[in-house]
């Protein structure tokens with residue numbers, strides 16, 4: 298029992314978590330050398346393509362220390378702020394966390410956020426400085442910074458390199474001595490486990506990731522999901538190596554998986570407790586439901602594929618519990634879903650996965666945050682998509698969410714950041730010097746402005762050095778209007794958006810310009826326009842595609858040529874009359890993504 302250690306690696310994005318995990322897997326011979334590749338735990342196609350961790354990944358390692366055999370359960374976590382719900386769930390399954398801080402970067406915004414989460418979860422924190430092999434590493438400065446942050450002596454901070462493997466054995470020893478073994482009531486008590494994640498397999502159904510809290514569990518046992526009150530018997534139990542590897546039983550304190558065979562959505566949920574069917578099962582404290590910050594509506598390109606979209610969303614939900622979706626109907630677009638995500642990157646990942654893993658062609662509306670509108674009719678309506686935003690004349694007042702944000706930047710960039718902060722309606726709450734020549738800015742701003750590429754701009758003026766995190770705090774009064782985009786004189790509802798009144802012209806201009814850049818030439822001349830407050834405020838003309846229908850005919854009969862040209866003209870006229878503008882689905886994808 299006390300030879301199990303459960304821990305996670307937490308850090309700001311790119312500080313070397315997944316690379317450190319690689320060396321741990323190598324040293325413990327968990328992954329065969331021939332199967333080893335960089336960031337091996339990032340197994341999703343999108344993770345490998347983008348070089349980021351999206352989903353947490355548990356892995357079980359065997360390690361011998363002082364002649365004693367230990368089971369080390371590691372959970373690698375994502376670092377991007379959009380995925381902090383993943384991190385919070387991973388933290389509930391472990392007793393300790395390695396807080397990794399890049400020696401070339403120092404403490405960054407997500408270092409603070411993840412540290413805060415680990416402390417709140419009551420975990421033992423093992424501070425470690427990473428990438429010490431790099432010629433750019435400032436090991437002693439960064440160690441001092443971390444020591445100050447956590448309030449420990451500099452000598453207790455370890456140094457590792459995920460690249461060379463330096464310091465990894467020492468880190469294992471630290472984990473074994475500092476992280477307490479999982480607490481339990483002993484093997485005799487009744488089985489109880491926490492569902493901290495799950496995934497879906499076409500032939501195995503839902504596979505739940507469990508942390509066994511009491512007792513033990515084996516195949517074919519009669520079990521119960523507490524929240525959904527559903528009975529099931531696992532078809533297989535096992536551990537992660539890192540791929541699923543079947544075993545006889547999972548004991549108290551261990552981390553592993555149960556194959557449920559369940560194919561319907563809504564039965565397994567993260568944060569739920571699993572126990573013995575017919576036993577006296579008491580629920581463990583679960584998780585807070587994630588609060589979406591950004592919404593987009595998804596419609597199938599053809600309504601015939603609505604059932605496919607429905608199925609795809611329910612499947613995806615069994616691999617990513619952090620997005621929400623709800624059916625909605627729009628006059629022009631038909632039946633679709635309103636989908637809530639934890640940030641723009643998360644939304645991009647969700648839509649990209651629907652496209653790739655489920656082969657769907659989707660119409661995606663311009664992302665929006667949530668607004669609350671007080672109407673003249675005395676109603677308070679919650680608006681998630683621009684299409685449902687009331688007419689200007691019907692509005693008494695609009696409310697929008699604000700955030701409290703933290704930026705950590707080299708002090709030399711503070712003055713250039715000021716302009717961006719001003720452009721995004723930020724109010725500085727606090728300025729504090731932080732470590733060696735760095736400044737920590739605390740500010741308040743509308744979430745709407747944060748979603749307006751704020752972070753990318755902060756990154757770019759600071760040459761990539763500034764880092765940021767934020768949390769949604771409260772609703773405040775907003776001065777916003779609805780902007781519609783018209784193509785060939787018709788509103789394309791998917792492109793409507795809610796924008797700050799002061800920026801309506803600028804936003805109209807840039808939306809029209811962007812669409813002009815991505816929309817293919819049509820068979821006829823088509824205007825692209827931006828309209829707000831009852832008038833057209835921006836316009837561009839998409840020239841017609843010149844397809845010479847007579848080209849393949851040479852010499853001869855001029856009347857036949859004229860006939861063909863005439864036919865083409867008629868065709869164009871007809872299309873125009875029907876407003877048939879061909880908008881390929883990748884245009885919606887491109888319009889959704891921030892530049």
Ligand SMILES: Nc1nc2c(ncn2[C@@H]2O[C@H](COP(=O)(O)OP(=O)(O)O)[C@@H](O)[C@H]2O)c(=O)[nH]1
Pocket residue numbers: 308309310311312313314315316317336348349350376427428429430431457458459460461
């Ligand atoms: N020089 C050096 N580079 C590293 C080290 N660990 C990671 N990197 C690089 O840092 C980048 C981010 O690494 P990754 O493990 O994906 O970071 P994560 O986002 O925290 O999981 C990659 O380009 C790695 O090659 C290290 O120990 N030394």
Ligand SMILES: [Mg+2]
Pocket residue numbers: 314315316339349350374375376
């Ligand atoms: Mg990673």
